[in-house]
Amino acid sequence: MTRGISKTIDSIKFGLISPDEIRKMSATKVITADTYGDDGFPIELGLMDPHMGVIEPGLRCKTCGKRVEECPGHFGHIDLAMPVVHVGFIKDIKKLLQGTCGSCGRLLLTNEEIKEYMELISKTKELGADAIDMSVLTKDIAKDAATRRICPHCGAEQLKITLDKPTTFREAGHKLTPKEIRERLERIPDGDLPALGINPKTARPEWMILTSLPVPPVTVRPSITLESGDRSEDDLTHKLVDILRINQRLRENRDAGSPQLIVEDLWELLQYHISTYFDNQTAGIPPARHRSGRPLKTLVQRLKGKEGRFRSNLSGKRVNFSARTVISPDPILSINQVGVPEAASRELTVPFRVTANTIDLAKEMVRRGPSPEGVKYIPGVNYVIRPDGRRIKVTERNRETVSENLTIGSTVERQLMDGDIVLFNRQPSLHRMSMMAHEVRVMPHKTFRFNLCVCPPYNADFDGDEMNLHVLQSEEARAEAKIIMRVQENILSPRFGGPVIGGIHDHISGAFMLTYKNPLFTEDESVRILSKVKLLDLPEPSEIIDGVEYWRGKELFSLILPNDLNMSFRSSICEKCDVCTREKCEYDAYVRIKEGKLLVGTIDENAIGAFKGKLLDKIARDYGSDAAREFLDQATQIALGAIMVRGFTTGIDDEDIPKEAQNKIEAMLEDAKKEVDDLVQAYHDGLLEPMPGRSLEETLEVRAMSVLGRARDEAGQIAGQFLGMDNAAVRMARSGARGSMLNLSQMAGSIGQQAVRGERLSRGYWGRTLPHFKEGDLGSEAKGFVKNSYKSGLEPTEFFFHSMGGREGLVDTAVRTSRSGYMQRRLINALEDLKVIKNGRVVNTAGTIIQFLYGEDGTDPSRSVQGDAVRVDDVLREVLGDEVTDEMIELSMAGYGTYDRDMESFDTDEFDIENDEEGGD
Amino acid sequence: MARFNVLEHQMVPEHYLLSLEEEKEVLKQLNITRDQLPKLRMSDPAVRILRRIETDVKEGRIVRIIRESQTAGQTIIYRLLIRG
Numbered sequence A: 001m002t003r004g005i006s007k008t009i010d011s012i013k014f015g016l017i018s019p020d021e022i023r024k025m026s027a028t029k030v031i032t033a034d035t036y037g038d039d040g041f042p043i044e045l046g047l048m049d050p051h052m053g054v055i056e057p058g059l060r061c062k063t064c065g066k067r068v069e070e071c072p073g074h075f076g077h078i079d080l081a082m083p084v085v086h087v088g089f090i091k092d093i094k095k096l097l098q099g100t101c102g103s104c105g106r107l108l109l110t111n112e113e114i115k116e117y118m119e120l121i122s123k124t125k126e127l128g129a130d131a132i133d134m135s136v137l138t139k140d141i142a143k144d145a146a147t148r149r150i151c152p153h154c155g156a157e158q159l160k161i162t163l164d165k166p167t168t169f170r171e172a173g174h175k176l177t178p179k180e181i182r183e184r185l186e187r188i189p190d191g192d193l194p195a196l197g198i199n200p201k202t203a204r205p206e207w208m209i210l211t212s213l214p215v216p217p218v219t220v221r222p223s224i225t226l227e228s229g230d231r232s233e234d235d236l237t238h239k240l241v242d243i244l245r246i247n248q249r250l251r252e253n254r255d256a257g258s259p260q261l262i263v264e265d266l267w268e269l270l271q272y273h274i275s276t277y278f279d280n281q282t283a284g285i286p287p288a289r290h291r292s293g294r295p296l297k298t299l300v301q302r303l304k305g306k307e308g309r310f311r312s313n314l315s316g317k318r319v320n321f322s323a324r325t326v327i328s329p330d331p332i333l334s335i336n337q338v339g340v341p342e343a344a345s346r347e348l349t350v351p352f353r354v355t356a357n358t359i360d361l362a363k364e365m366v367r368r369g370p371s372p373e374g375v376k377y378i379p380g381v382n383y384v385i386r387p388d389g390r391r392i393k394v395t396e397r398n399r400e401t402v403s404e405n406l407t408i409g410s411t412v413e414r415q416l417m418d419g420d421i422v423l424f425n426r427q428p429s430l431h432r433m434s435m436m437a438h439e440v441r442v443m444p445h446k447t448f449r450f451n452l453c454v455c456p457p458y459n460a461d462f463d464g465d466e467m468n469l470h471v472l473q474s475e476e477a478r479a480e481a482k483i484i485m486r487v488q489e490n491i492l493s494p495r496f497g498g499p500v501i502g503g504i505h506d507h508i509s510g511a512f513m514l515t516y517k518n519p520l521f522t523e524d525e526s527v528r529i530l531s532k533v534k535l536l537d538l539p540e541p542s543e544i545i546d547g548v549e550y551w552r553g554k555e556l557f558s559l560i561l562p563n564d565l566n567m568s569f570r571s572s573i574c575e576k577c578d579v580c581t582r583e584k585c586e587y588d589a590y591v592r593i594k595e596g597k598l599l600v601g602t603i604d605e606n607a608i609g610a611f612k613g614k615l616l617d618k619i620a621r622d623y624g625s626d627a628a629r630e631f632l633d634q635a636t637q638i639a640l641g642a643i644m645v646r647g648f649t650t651g652i653d654d655e656d657i658p659k660e661a662q663n664k665i666e667a668m669l670e671d672a673k674k675e676v677d678d679l680v681q682a683y684h685d686g687l688l689e690p691m692p693g694r695s696l697e698e699t700l701e702v703r704a705m706s707v708l709g710r711a712r713d714e715a716g717q718i719a720g721q722f723l724g725m726d727n728a729a730v731r732m733a734r735s736g737a738r739g740s741m742l743n744l745s746q747m748a749g750s751i752g753q754q755a756v757r758g759e760r761l762s763r764g765y766w767g768r769t770l771p772h773f774k775e776g777d778l779g780s781e782a783k784g785f786v787k788n789s790y791k792s793g794l795e796p797t798e799f800f801f802h803s804m805g806g807r808e809g810l811v812d813t814a815v816r817t818s819r820s821g822y823m824q825r826r827l828i829n830a831l832e833d834l835k836v837i838k839n840g841r842v843v844n845t846a847g848t849i850i851q852f853l854y855g856e857d858g859t860d861p862s863r864s865v866q867g868d869a870v871r872v873d874d875v876l877r878e879v880l881g882d883e884v885t886d887e888m889i890e891l892s893m894a895g896y897g898t899y900d901r902d903m904e905s906f907d908t909d910e911f912d913i914e915n916d917e918e919g920g921d
Numbered sequence B: 001m002a003r004f005n006v007l008e009h010q011m012v013p014e015h016y017l018l019s020l021e022e023e024k025e026v027l028k029q030l031n032i033t034r035d036q037l038p039k040l041r042m043s044d045p046a047v048r049i050l051r052r053i054e055t056d057v058k059e060g061r062i063v064r065i066i067r068e069s070q071t072a073g074q075t076i077i078y079r080l081l082i083r084g
C-alpha cells in the first residue's frame, strides 16, 4: 500500500470558477454529442473522450497515462455558443442587478454611504458575527441600494428590474438576455463588491453567467454495460448530450444569420438544458425525463436530501468490521458481555502488530489459518499485512509458509476472541446508551446474546429485533470505549440521574419471591439459589425447625449486599398508607438495610428495577461501577435462582373471580348504565344543569364519562378484592415486574369506556355509531362503553368500539415516532458542534460561549442525585446515623413524592413495550 | 397607547447595561474577547426598554442578565449587543 503526501488542511475557501479557469483546467474540449464509435472505443472530442479519464479496465488515460484505479479523472469543457444564466446564482444576480447602476455599473449608494457600510461590516465581523449574520447584513445593504431611483454616480435613472422565474430578467418589461446581464455585471467595479458580500478576488459577478461549461470526468458519470451488451449512459451524460446538441444548433443558426426568433428559441432551450443539468427540480421548469418517464438525477439531486452525497455518503457510511444479526437473551452473561456467533467471529478481525514480544504468538495464530479445527473455538488469522503494506490472505494452503515468513513490523488480523471490546448498537440510536461497549464471548449458534438488564437502554426485545456490532481497530479506541462506553459505566443515566440498566420481568418476580415475607428455603433450595452466584460458602442456617435447617430469603439476599450498606426506602408494593408504620409495615413494604443486612422489606422494582431501583442506584453511586455491575449480575442471578426453585406461572385463570363478585359487578354496571340513562333523560327534559363554561351537550358528555369511568374503577376494585397477593398476576403487577392492576381489572372486571380524542365514540352513521342503535341514542352502550371484560368476551358492538379506540393508539404511535425522529435530527444538527471545555464552559467550534457554566450549575447529570448535585438527606444520614435522620427525612418526604411521580412518568410512556408488540418486531 | 415594560414582567430576567469599566473587568475576569460572548439583538424587546432607560445603548456594548435558574438558583450571564 502506497501512501501519498499527507497535508493538513488549514482553511477552505469557496469562490466562483471563471471561464478562464474552466478552460485552463480542462483536459479536452468537448464538441461532439457522440460517446462511443462503432469500434466500441470512446470518440475523441466526445463526451467519453479518454482525456477525461478511463472506466474500462486495460485502457490508459490519455492525460495522465494511468489505469482505471489510479487515474482520478480529469475535467473537460464545452464552449457555449451564447452565454447562459447559472440557476444556482439567480438570487445573487438579482441582488446585483437591482443594487447597481444600469449604465455605469456602480453600486447605487454614495461613496460616503459605501464607506459607512464597509465600516459597519468590519465592526460586525469584529463582534463575532457568523456567516448567517454577515449575509443578513449584506442583504440589507443590497436592499438599501435597490431603493435608489437615480444613480448617485452618473445620475442615470434606474428602471425596475424583475425576475421572471426561473431564469428570465426583465427591465421595465423588456427582456434582458444573458449577454446583456453579463455586460452589466462586468461593469461593476471591484471596489463596490465587498459591500455586497462578494470578494472580487475569488468571485467576479460576471462568472455567474456561464460562457463555458465544465464537463465532469467520466469517472463521475460512468456508463454501465447491461447483460445484453448494450451500453447505458449516466443521467449526467444524457444531459450533456442534450446540451451539446442544442449548443451546436444554436451556433450554426447564429452563424448562418437565421431569424432572431429561431436563435432566441434555441438560446432558451440551451438555458433550459443547462438549468436542468444543474438542478432538475427547479421551480417553474418541467423536470427533464428519461424515455421511461423517470426524472433525470442531475447534479443537485446527487447531493441533496437523505439519499444525497452528504447525508448518505459523508455524514454516514457503510463500514467494515461490523456484523448484524437477530438478538436473543442470555441471563447467564454479565451485563458487560455480548455473545457473538462463531461464524461472525471468524469474519470479524482485530489487528495487532508483530513485535519481538508478540512474534511467537503471531506465528502460532497464523499457523492455525482462517478456520482452525477443534471442539472449542480458537481465533485464527484472516489476513497478514506485511511491513511494505502488501495484504496477504491467509488460506488453508498457505498458512504454514505465511507463518514461517512472518516478520517483525507486520500486522496480523486475528479473529475475534473472548474479552475483545466491541461496540453494540440498536437503532434508533436516540441516546448515548443506544451504543455501548461490550466484552465478547464467542458462542455457538447464530444470534447475538446479552443480559436482559441491558434491554431497557437499547429498548430491545426478542421478537425478531436485530442489532449491530462494530469491532474496534485501534488500541486508543478500545481504551476509550472501555473507559467511557462500557455497559457498567452507563448504569446511571445522564437524563435523570438514576439507573437505566436494571432488573426487569423475572428478575423482579424472583427477587420478590426471595424476600417477600421472608420465606424459608431448605438446604437444597438455598444451595441451588446460591450456586448461581460465586459465593462459596453457605452461611449458618437461619432457623432449625424439627431438626431441619432452613435459610431465610432475606438473609440469602443480604449475602450480595456490601457489608457497610445502610439505607431505607419503600417497596413498589407499598400501600401508601396514611401513617407509615415503617419497619412494622404489615405488607413488608418498608425496606431497611443495616450494615449490609436486609432487615425488613421486599426487594422489588423499587430496589433493583431499571429506572426505579433505589438500591441499585445507591450502590452504583457510592460503590462505583465495578461494584454496581457485580451487584446487578448477582442480584439478578439470585433472583432467577429463587424463581426457578419455587416456580412461577400465570394464566387466564389468575383472573378468575367468584360468581358472587361477577354478579356484584354486573349489578354495579347496570346501576351505572341507569345513571347515564337518567342523565340523558334529564338532558332531553331540559333539566340538566350546564356546568360552568360548558354547553348542555358537553355537560352531559363530561358527566357520563365520569359516571362510566367510576364504574370501571369500581368493577376493578370489586374484582381486586378477590385477587390477593397469592395471585401470580397480582404479584407481577404490584412488584412492578410486568403489567398493572388496570390490566388485571380489565381482564377480570370491565374494560370500560372507549374513547377517541378523549371523547365518547360518536362518529360512524348519521346520529349513531353503528346501525345497531337508534339515531340520537346517547346511552352508555351506544357510545362505546364496554361493560364486558377481556375474559368474559366482548359483544360484537363492543368489539367494534374497542377496535376504534385501539386504532387511535396505533395512529398516535406512528405519528409520534416519525415526528420525534425529525425532532431528534434537528436537535442533533443544532447541538453537534457544542462541547464542554475544561473550565466548565459550553462553547461551539467558533469558540463562542453558549453557556458560561454547563447546565448553569456545572453538574454532570449522570453523577447527580435525581438532578441535584448533592442530596442533603444522604449526607445527614452518613454523619448522624440512621435513626436520628429518619424523623428529619419524614418531614421532607414531600420532596420524595415529586421524585416518585417523575420516575413514574418515565417507564409508562416511553419504554412501554406493549406499543411495539403489534408491529413487525 | 400605554407602553408596556417587559422588564417589569415577572417572567423576564433582569437586564443591566454594563459600564465601559465593568465591561473591561468582566472580559478580563472571563478571560475572553468580546466576540466570544453570546449575542443579544438590538431589536430584543428587553433591549428596546433598556434604550429608554440608559444612554448609549448600541452594538458592541455588553448586557448583564440575572435570571432564576432551575439548577443553580440564580445565574449571571453576559450578552453582547449586535445588529438586528
Ligand SMILES: [Mg+2]
Pocket (backbone or CB within 6 Å): A460, A461, A462, A463, A464, A465, A916, A921
Ligand atoms: Mg421488538
Ligand SMILES: [Zn+2]
Pocket (backbone or CB within 6 Å): A052, A053, A054, A061, A062, A063, A064, A065, A066, A071, A072, A073, A074
Ligand atoms: Zn488520467
Ligand SMILES: [Zn+2]
Pocket (backbone or CB within 6 Å): A101, A102, A103, A104, A105, A106, A151, A152, A153, A154, A155, A156
Ligand atoms: Zn451610474
Ligand SMILES: [Zn+2]
Pocket (backbone or CB within 6 Å): A574, A575, A576, A577, A580, A581, A582, A585, A587, A589, A590
Ligand atoms: Zn407501608
